[in-house]
């Protein structure tokens with residue numbers, strides 16, 4: 243039997259396991275997937291937990307429900323990848339697995355310890371994060387009794403997964419405190435290392451004016467050096483200060499330790515990857531999908547999905563000794579929850595920034611690009627169902643994996 247080994251059974255790894263099992267003969271190919279966690283989290287749902295819209299149980303299901311028959315699932319910490327020997331060492335009983343092809347899909351993790359003072363005495367008391375279900379739950383508990391003050395949302399460093407999630411957080415906070423009748427007691431401040439609300443100019447303008455409309459203050463170009471726990475403020479490398487009563491932060495995002503410990507990582511722990519073919523730059527029989535890559539597009543589930551359609555083609559080519567012809571264009575598509583039952587949508591790739599216009603979605607859409615509408619909010623709400631029932635199971639979606647210009651307006 244020839245072997246494909248998938249490291250990480252999150253969004254990317256699970257989609258690939260499903261796609262590969264459909265393509266490869268069971269008589270010839272063994273497929274194994276390894277993950278430390280038995281449970282699969284729908285991470286976009288973490289955003290809604292602090293505001294009581296979702297509960298923790300709404301965003302979690304057993305991983306085994308999504309791994310297809312005919313794929314071996316091992317629950318274990320992955321300790322080391324030895325690509326020179328086509329081997330992976332697991333913590334469980336020190337077991338070593340071998341492979342013909344390896345797919346790395348170990349994602350990214352938050353590293354609060356990377357920022358001075360962040361895990362100090364205010365951590366989980368007045369300083370929170372919502373990128374883990376536990377962190378989001380703690381913030382929910384805090385908001386239940388909070389009587390108001392300055393709420394700071396800050397981003398430690400880019401890249402982070404789902405770069406629009408912190409913006410969605412402040413939009414939802416504005417709606418949450420308005421609906422509770424205490425918005426006048428809450429000063430919301432958005433602190434970012436970017437020079438605007440978002441990385442791309444048109445989206446940044448649209449989202450920036452929405453922040454202004456909602457009376458959310460924005461502090462740009464802020465590279466956080468430390469959290470001053472005693473005086474409840476954050477301090478930047480160039481000496482700027484932002485005080486807070488409560489702060490949520492997206493800590494530094496890095497690739498997993500196994501990537502770093504195996505000598506496969508760039509400075510942030512991500513795997514150097516060919517941005518078109520998704521092949522590792524250093525090892526021909528290693529491919530990388532999802533947040534674990536260093537490719538220059540958003541770290542998002544939608545990206546993992548579009549890229550998986552390219553990767554399946556390229557893995558089939560590699561197996562059949564053909565050149566890797568399929569090219570990923572960096573396609574990303576993100577609904578942005580903006581509060582009060584509305585949302586926006588951005589669709590872009592390596593070459594094209596998010597543009598206004600419409601996004602065709604057969605049977606349901608179109609959705610409005612860079613518009614604030616109820617329809618886009620429904621798109622976001624619907625996404626959870628699509629995620630569990632279609633995306634993870636590797637089923638076809640009526641959206642092109644490559645970005646299309648249909649409906650987009652360059653002149654608008």
Ligand SMILES: Cc1cc2nc3c(=O)[nH]c(=O)nc-3n(C[C@H](O)[C@H](O)[C@H](O)COP(=O)(O)OP(=O)(O)OC[C@H]3O[C@@H](n4cnc5c(N)ncnc54)[C@H](O)[C@@H]3O)c2cc1C
Pocket residue numbers: 249250251252253254255276277278279284285286287288289318319320321347348349350372373374403404407498499500531532533534541542543544545546575576577
């Ligand atoms: C708050 C929030 C909101 C988001 N909103 C959106 C959104 O609206 N739209 C969107 O498209 N994306 C969104 N995302 C991003 C999306 O969830 C991720 O980009 C996506 O899950 C990445 O998939 P992945 O498979 O690369 O990583 P993951 O799904 O994180 O999976 C990685 C897996 O690898 C396992 N693993 C890692 N290292 C090891 C090891 N050493 N041993 C064993 N197992 C290991 C982990 O346990 C995990 O299961 C959001 C994320 C967050 C946190």
